[in-house]
Amino acid sequence: MHPPLSLIWFFLTAGTSIGLFTFTYFMEFLTLFGKNTALPKNAVLISGLISLVLIGLGAIGASFHLGHKLRAWKAIKRFRTSWLSREAVFSGAYGFTLFVYLVLKYYQVNPFLEHTFGIVTFVLGWLSSFSTAMIYASNKFVLEWNTSISVLYYLNMYLMLGSSATLLLVYHYRPEFIGTYVFLTFLFLALGLAFRLAFNIRQAFLKRPTLNEALNLPHNRPIRVLDTGTTTNNYCTEEFYYAKGKELLPTAIPLAYILTFVIPLFLILYSWISGVRAYHLYTVTFALILLGSAIERWSFFVEGNHVQNLFYGLYPKEGYTLRKGFMERKRTRISYR
Template identity: 75%
Template sequence: MHPPLSLIWFFLTAGTSIGLFTFTYLAELLSLYGFDTSLPRNMVMFSLVFSLILIGLGAVGASFHLGHKMRAWKAIKRFHTSWLSREAVFSGAYGFTLLLYGLSYYFGLNAFFVHLFGIITLILGWLSAFSTAMIYASNKFVLEWNTSLTVLYYLNMYLMLGSSAFLATTYHYKPQLVKPFLLITLFFVLLGLTFRIAFNIRQFFLKRPTLNEALNLPHNRPIKVLDTGTTTNNYCTEEFYYAKGKEILSFVIPIFYVVTFFVPISLLSYSLIKGNTSYSFYALTYASLVIGSALERWSFFVEGNHVQNLFYGLYPKEGYTLRKGYMERKKTKISI
């Protein structure tokens, strides 16, 4: 699949926004139950403003993916059937309630209303994240994405971005929370590495559909592509297959593994073992996660192989190999 840069941009901005707000609000919420996690007012306001700016920039960037931007409002019409519509609704609602939470906190409204807006914002943010992940996971035509691992890994990446941003912010405003969140960030990065490895291993065991299965024919009647039906590139051959990306994918994957996982793990582990709480370590960790996550999302799209590519000769080779035992006894009836 062709990687849309606008969606990668939305992932990075929305991921940091929702993740950062999550840890900011949970720290405030836990302080109600006697934990020493209350944050300085300046830190909370900085996190909220930064999160609000990011989700706004993400929405603007994601609009470039739309063919008719003036019709974006119509996305909400398919809420009951479309994960894309749910993403649009929940993301917009998250941004609005985030603004309400920020205003209620700034003007010092009753604690009940402040936390009411906080809980609603938290729920809407993660509903938005889940809806975005389900856009890919529910796509049965791209087998690489059609798995629960897609959802788990996607949500964990939001936590990776959010915890690392919160860690860097905490260094300036409340140093005593640095060590706990150092461990939390390290945990989510390690968990993300586990999910990503599992995601890649799964691709080796995928049972890809063949041309015979696509045409509902038994495998004792060999089918092969003689003519792709087009002599020039079109929307299907460009958007559902990214030739240049496929050529460099094996080069990009090791890079994003290093930048997204091994660099942050090394920095965080060194800081934890040596007790060196340096801001440069945490800022570099977040920057590495952002750059690496952008490369990872790029690879995620390029790794996707839409089954329509079977008819253009662009599908993985196992899709053109006959398999015994599938529909061998099927009788094809032709009626006039």
């Protein structure tokens, strides 16, 4: 699949926004149980404002993926059946309630209202991220994405971005929690690495559909592509297959692993074991996670192979290999009635 830069931008901005707010508000939420974990008011406002700006920038960036931007409002009409529509609704609602929460926090009108909107914003943020993940995981035409691993991995990356961003915040405002966020960042980095490895290993065992299955024909009559039906590139051959990206994948995937997981894990472990608490160390860690995540998302799109590529000779070779299966029991019947 061709990697849309606007969606990669949305992932980075929305992921950092929702992840950062998640940990910022969670520290506020724990005060309801008598815990002294809250950040100072100005720190909460700074964090919330950054989250609000990021989700706004993400929405603007994602709009470039639309063919007719003035019709973006129509996305909400398919809420009952479309994960894309749910993403749009929940993301917009998240931004609105976040703004209300920050206003209430600034004026400190009513603690009950503050926490009510804080909880609602928290829930809407994660409903938005879950909806985004399901856009890919529910796509049965791209087998690489069609798995629960896509959802778990996607949500974990939001937590990975959020915990590493919050680590920078607590360094200045609540240094006693640096150890906690060093551990959380390490935890989500380790989980992210495990999910990414599982995602790649799974691809080696995918049972890809064949041309016979696509045409609903039995396997005892092998079908092969003689003519792709087009001599020029078109939307299908460009958007559903990215030739240049396929060539770069052997370089991009290892680079994504190194920048997103390996080096950040090494830096966090160094801080944890040695006890060195340096702001520049955590800044480099967050920057590497951000950069690595961008490359990882680019790779995620390029790794996807839409089954329509079977008819253009662009699908992985397993899809053109005749194999035994239930389709062999199908018999071709000719009737004159």
